[in-house]
Structure formats: structure tokens, C-alpha cells
Amino acid sequence: MILVEEALRLILEKIPRLGTERLPILQARGRVLAEDILCSRNIPPWDNSAMDGYAVRWEDIRGACREKPAVLRVLADLPAGQVFKGRVGPGEAVRIMTGAPLPAGFDTVVQVEDTEKDGDRVMILVAPEKGKNIRFSGEDVKAGEKIMGEGDLLRPAHLGMLASLQRCTVSVYQCPRVAILSTGDELLEIDDPWEDGKIVNSNSYSLASLVSECGGVPLQLGIARDRREDLAAKIQQGLAADLLVTSGGVSVGDYDLVKNMLDELGRMNFWKVAMRPGQPLAFGMLSGKPLFGLPGNPVSSMVSFEQFVRPSILKMSGHKNLFRPALQAILREDIPKKAGLVHFIRCRLICERGKVYATTTGEQGSGILSSMVKAQGLVVLPREQTLARAGEEVSVINRRGRGARGVLKKGPLPSIPGRPQGKKGSISLEGFLFFVCTKKRLGDFCVLCG
Numbered sequence: 001m002i003l004v005e006e007a008l009r010l011i012l013e014k015i016p017r018l019g020t021e022r023l024p025i026l027q028a029r030g031r032v033l034a035e036d037i038l039c040s041r042n043i044p045p046w047d048n049s050a051m052d053g054y055a056v057r058w059e060d061i062r063g064a065c066r067e068k069p070a071v072l073r074v075l076a077d078l079p080a081g082q083v084f085k086g087r088v089g090p091g092e093a094v095r096i097m098t099g100a101p102l103p104a105g106f107d108t109v110v111q112v113e114d115t116e117k118d119g120d121r122v123m124i125l126v127a128p129e130k131g132k133n134i135r136f137s138g139e140d141v142k143a144g145e146k147i148m149g150e151g152d153l154l155r156p157a158h159l160g161m162l163a164s165l166q167r168c169t170v171s172v173y174q175c176p177r178v179a180i181l182s183t184g185d186e187l188l189e190i191d192d193p194w195e196d197g198k199i200v201n202s203n204s205y206s207l208a209s210l211v212s213e214c215g216g217v218p219l220q221l222g223i224a225r226d227r228r229e230d231l232a233a234k235i236q237q238g239l240a241a242d243l244l245v246t247s248g249g250v251s252v253g254d255y256d257l258v259k260n261m262l263d264e265l266g267r268m269n270f271w272k273v274a275m276r277p278g279q280p281l282a283f284g285m286l287s288g289k290p291l292f293g294l295p296g297n298p299v300s301s302m303v304s305f306e307q308f309v310r311p312s313i314l315k316m317s318g319h320k321n322l323f324r325p326a327l328q329a330i331l332r333e334d335i336p337k338k339a340g341l342v343h344f345i346r347c348r349l350i351c352e353r354g355k356v357y358a359t360t361t362g363e364q365g366s367g368i369l370s371s372m373v374k375a376q377g378l379v380v381l382p383r384e385q386t387l388a389r390a391g392e393e394v395s396v397i398n399r400r401g402r403g404a405r406g407v408l409k410k411g412p413l414p415s416i417p418g419r420p421q422g423k424k425g426s427i428s429l430e431g432f433l434f435f436v437c438t439k440k441r442l443g444d445f446c447v448l449c450g
């Protein structure tokens with residue numbers, strides 16, 4: 001028996017990070033940056049107006065008010081995208097649009113609402129503070145500043161920033177191609193005619209989508225039958241990918257050929273991991289490619305994937321943060337367990353009066369795929385624990401988020417304009433934001449964000 005943490009350590013030690021490639025920025029969303037990005041110039045590059053209004057010299061309008069407006073001569077109309085090259089002197093102003101470069105000699109912009117035009121003159125009715133309504137050169141980023149670094153995940157804002165630096169392409173880590181192979185004579189493909197005694201190959205679909213969810217490219221190799229030649233040929237095919245995941249055939253059984261086959265092909269580890277579900281696990285490097293032999297039961301294969309394959313794919317893709325966010329929740333029911341194995345219990349999360357509660361999704365057998373369908377998270381019960389009691393605080397792996405670690409905060413109920421209101425006490429997980437919608441202000445509530 002090997003501990004979960006020990007298996008994970010041994011696996012991650014062996015997992016290589018992939019090489020890099022250069023991509024047009026739009027194709028790089030969700031990838032991990034493989035270079036530091038230094039700002040080639042100030043952003044914004046010049047002082048510019050934050051408002052439609054009038055560029056003025058502050059000393060000309062000091063103290064102006066409705067009763068005693070300052071009157072200035074308007075030299076020009078300056079739309080965004082144009083530069084005023086004239087000289088400016090006392091008592092002069094330029095009508096300026098949002099984004100237009102501030103002409104040299106001016107130091108303040110008065111918003112149009114605080115002015116009144118009168119022929120080629122303008123009356124300044126309210127005097128703002130000096131420097132008001134100007135976006136200063138470099139206030140966003142300064143030339144030479146490192147705005148993004150190697151290892152950063154590229155999100156939409158990063159791509160906008162790269163575009164504003166006129167970077168058409170960017171160097172990112174390659175994204176792993178992951179071959180998925182189901183094994184077993186009992187399996188039917190999704191579109192095969194129904195046959196008594198057979199089981200539909202669902203693992204290929206859950207595993208392939210787990211791969212895409214964490215940024216890998218799944219390559220479905222279909223089913224290998226419990227015959228040496230078939231298995232050997234499909235495993236060879238799988239080694240063309242960057243990582244190979246098989247399901248089935250790694251436990252002790254008459255037809256568990258996969259285990260023997262892998263053993264012949266290279267140096268594999270066949271572990272009994274101290275966890276439930278997902279005890280049997282094969283891992284090794286074949287021809288330099290990591291190979292995971294996951295158990296065949298649908299829940300076991302998904303939980304083992306979560307625990308071992310997902311962090312490996314993230315590492316290969318250049319990510320620094322390899323784990324899903326965890327949160328604390330209060331158990332709603334007793335969960336009996338024996339000491340010796342870490343249990344991953346499929347759970348729903350419920351928010352009530354500022355507290356997060358976990359309830360199981362019902363029957364927890366490793367073949368009960370509906371328990372995964374219903375689950376928002378996995379309660380992790382430590383190895384040495386026996387009975388977990390209702391009311392106890394437990395750790396939960398949040399399966400609906402990525403890279404974010406949540407903090408439970410007291411505070412007013414977050415309301416997000418334009419989003420439908422949920423039922424009182426319901427909880428939604430949307431990207432990094434974990435929020436509760438209710439018509440009533442609960443007084444203390446929680447937001448979890450990354």
C-alpha cells in the first residue's frame with residue numbers, strides 16, 4: 001500500500017514539462033506563458049483626456065464657478081487619434097475628446113458638463129482640481145516593466161495587454177496530447193448495437209472531457225480487447241501522444257492483461273494507493289512518455305484522474321498551480337469509514353446563513369457514475385479517520401473551479417447585476433466566483449474568488 005501523497009510525489013517527480021511553441025495571441029488563451037513580457041513603451045504612451053471636455057491651464061480657471069465663470073478662447077477641436085501641434089498660451093483652451101493626447105502646455109481637463117460653449121469661447125462653470133480628468137503616460141504600465149511572467153496563465157485580459165503592446169505572437173508551453181484507451185472484452189462502443197452482458201465504454205468520454213477541461217488535447221483510441229496483440233498495438237499507438245491513460249485491467253483478476261502487458265513493456269509501478277475509490281493504479285514512463293493505468297470502474301477512474309493525472313497534465317502544460325481549490329464545509333450527515341484509506345466522498349454543497357454544508361450524493365459505490373454527475377465537490381476524509389460525524393468541519397475539493405483558492409468571508413451578500421436571482425440559500429459556482437443569490441440580505445455571506 002502506498003500513501004496518496006507519496007504516489008503523487010513519485011509521479012510528479014517523473015512528469016516532464018513540455019517544450020514551447022509560438023502562437024498567435026488569440027490561440028494562446030488558456031495556455032501558460034513561456035517567456036517574460038516586458039513593456040516596450042509606456043501605456044498609455046502619452047497623457048490623454050479621460051473625458052470629453054476642454055483641455056485648460058489650471059491657473060486660468062482656478063476658482064471658477066457658475067457665478068464667476070472663467071472664459072477661455074477655444075483654439076481647436078481635438079478628436080481622439082489626432083495630435084494638436086500648436087502652441088498654447090494664457091486664456092486658451094482646446095476642445096478635447098476622450099482618449100485624445102493632451103496638448104503640451106495644458107495640465108487639466110474640464111468635463112463638458114461643467115462648461116458652456118459661446119461661439120469660439122468657452123465658459124468654465126466648475127473648476128476641477130489640477131490634473132483632473134487626465135490619464136497620465138505610463139499610469140497603466142511603464143516602459144521596461146515586467147507585466148507578465150513565465151508560468152502565468154493567459155486569460156483574456158492578458159491577450160488584450162499583449163495586443164496593446166503590439167505583440168502578435170507569444171511563446172507558450174505546448175499543450176499535452178493525451179491518448180485514452182479503454183480496455184475490456186465487456187465493453188461496447190457508444191454506437192454499437194446493444195448486447196446483453198455488455199457495458200458501454202463511458203470512461204473514454206468522462207476521461208476525454210476531464211483532459212480537455214484541464215487544457216489537454218484528448219485522443220480517443222477506443223477499446224483494446226483483453227488480448228495481448230490488440231493491447232500492445234493500441235499502447236504503441238498511444239505512445240505517439242505525450243501521455244497515455246488506460247482504464248481497466250489493473251486490479252487483480254484473471255483477465256487483467258493490461259497489468260502483465262505493461263509490465264513487459266517497461267518499468268511500471270503497480271500500486272495499491274491508500275484511497276477509496278481508486279485503489280489500484282499503474283504508473284510508469286514508457287519510451288519517455290508517462291503512462292497511467294487507471295482502474296476500470298467509472299468513479300474510480302475519474303477520481304484517480306483528478307488525483308494523479310490532472311496535476312500531471314497541468315505540470316506538463318507549464319502550470320505552477322496544479323491543484324483544484326479546496327474549501328472547508330460542515331458535514332450534514334455521518335459518514336462511516338474504516339481507518340487506512342483516504343476517502344473521496346462525492347458531495348453537494350449547500351450554503352445557509354453564511355456557512356457551507358456538504359451532503360453526500362447518496363450511494364458511493366465506485367460504479368455509481370450518477371454520484372459524480374450530482375457532485376459539486378469531493379469531501380476528503382483523512383486516512384486515519386474512522387467515523388466522520390455530522391457537524392464536523394471537512395475539506396472539500398471544489399470540482400467546479402480551477403486554480404482559485406477560496407476564502408470564506410463575512411460581509412454583505414454579493415449581488416451581481418443582470419444575473420438571475422437564485423432561491424434563498426442556493427449556491428452557484430461560476431468560474432472563480434462562488435456566490436449566493438438570495439432576495440434577502442443575509443447579513444453575513446461568502447464570496448470565494450481566485
Ligand code: AMP
Pocket residue numbers: 182183184186187199200201202203204247248249250251253295296297298
Ligand atoms: P476492471 O478494472 O477492468 O476490472 O473493471 C472494473 C469495472 O469497471 C468493470 O465492471 C468494468 O465493466 C467497468 N469498466 C471497465 N472499463 C470501463 C469503461 N471503459 N467504461 C465503463 N465501465 C468500465
Ligand code: MG
Pocket residue numbers: 183184185248249255256296
Ligand atoms: Mg477489465
